[in-house]
Amino acid sequence: MFAIPLSDTLPAELRPLEPWHAEEFLAHIDRARENLNQFIAFASLTTDLDSARATLRHYADKAAADTGAIYGIWLDGTLVGGVMFPHFDVKHLNCEIGVWAEPAGEGLGLITAGVRQLIEHAVAERGMQRIEWFSSTRNTRSRAVAQRVGMRLDGVLRSYYLHNGVRQDSEVWSLLADEWLTSPHRPTR
Ligand SMILES: CC(C)(COP(=O)(O)OP(=O)(O)OC[C@H]1O[C@@H](n2cnc3c(N)ncnc32)[C@H](O)[C@@H]1OP(=O)(O)O)[C@@H](O)C(=O)NCCC(=O)NCCS
Numbered sequence: 150m151f152a153i154p155l156s157d158t159l160p161a162e163l164r165p166l167e168p169w170h171a172e173e174f175l176a177h178i179d180r181a182r183e184n185l186n187q188f189i190a191f192a193s194l195t196t197d198l199d200s201a202r203a204t205l206r207h208y209a210d211k212a213a214a215d216t217g218a219i220y221g222i223w224l225d226g227t228l229v230g231g232v233m234f235p236h237f238d239v240k241h242l243n244c245e246i247g248v249w250a251e252p253a254g255e256g257l258g259l260i261t262a263g264v265r266q267l268i269e270h271a272v273a274e275r276g277m278q279r280i281e282w283f284s285s286t287r288n289t290r291s292r293a294v295a296q297r298v299g300m301r302l303d304g305v306l307r308s309y310y311l312h313n314g315v316r317q318d319s320e321v322w323s324l325l326a327d328e329w330l331t332s333p334h335r336p337t338r
Contacts (some may be wrong), residue, residue, distance in 0.1 A: 152223075155262040159224065163263050166221035166231055168205040174221075175201035177228040181251035188288045190312060191249055208233065215239055220267070222250070222259050229254030232263040234271070236281075243279040244271050248294060255290075261297045265336045268298060272329045280329070282322040285312070295322040299334045 166174065178185075178195045185192040187271075195201045199282040211217030211234075219233040230250030237244040246267055248260045271277040282300055284291035300322035309319035329335065 151301055153266055154275065155222065155259050155266070156257070159257060159259070160226075160255070161222060161233070161262070163220050163222055163225045166205060166208070166219045166228075168202055168209055168319050170221065170228070171198055171202040171205055172203060173228050177221075177230075177251060180253070181230070181249060183295050184252055184255070185249055185312070188285050188291065188312070189247075189249070191247075211237070220263065222254060223295050224254060224257070224259065227253070230260055230263075232260065232267050237277075239275070242277050243281060244277050245281040246271075247282065247283075248291070261294050262282075262336075264294060268324065268329055269336050272278055272326045276326075278326045280324045282324075283309075283319050284322070286318040286320055292320060292322075295320075297334070299328065299332050300324045301328075311338065 150164060152164045155161040155163055175195060175198055178192050178201065182192040194204045205219070208219035214281060215237065217234045217237045220231055222230045233247045235245050235247045245318050246264055248264060250260055269279055271280060282295045284295065286305060301322040303323050306319045306321060308316040310317055
């Protein structure tokens, strides 16, 4: 199984997250649920083993169609978060990156490290020209990840989506291929 190390000091790895991980994924989402529910609906898709399998199958189908993908972050053998391409558009050469973590995976730089790997893959291997990032204007930790990898704020989509009964303003951040190829944030490994 291929795995990309994410840290020089922590036993953390980025690996494909596949339907056969459903049980592990469900346990992880249960630990992450409260954290995620503050800002995104991702955890609500995974409430039992069948829906966990369906979520991972959805991304496996996207990978097969080359329209998206999902990867997990394991810390010391435990799934603690992940990074994904919710959209991957090979016609227009743009894609979106999304992220999540349970509390044990936060505050360690692992999400930022995973995002750098995804951007590198998208730009250097797949020729993507634009990487997008959407986050609620209230989501300061998400904004910090976008800033840490050198994204720029395109603007704010006012009242863009409903979450927890409240319409949210969404920031759109982006990074262009030329910016990434000369960026100090590119991974060296
Ligand atoms: C958004 C989310 C994934 C960010 O997780 P995170 O752990 O803060 O992100 P990072 O991996 O970039 O870690 C940064 C933290 O690790 C610290 N850190 C430690 N070593 C680091 C390193 N080598 N590199 C970068 N940061 C490092 C940073 O100082 C920072 O800590 P701080 O928050 O106390 O300032 C997480 O908060 C989450 O799951 N939120 C709920 C779901 C969500 O909002 N998803 C995004 C929707 S758009």
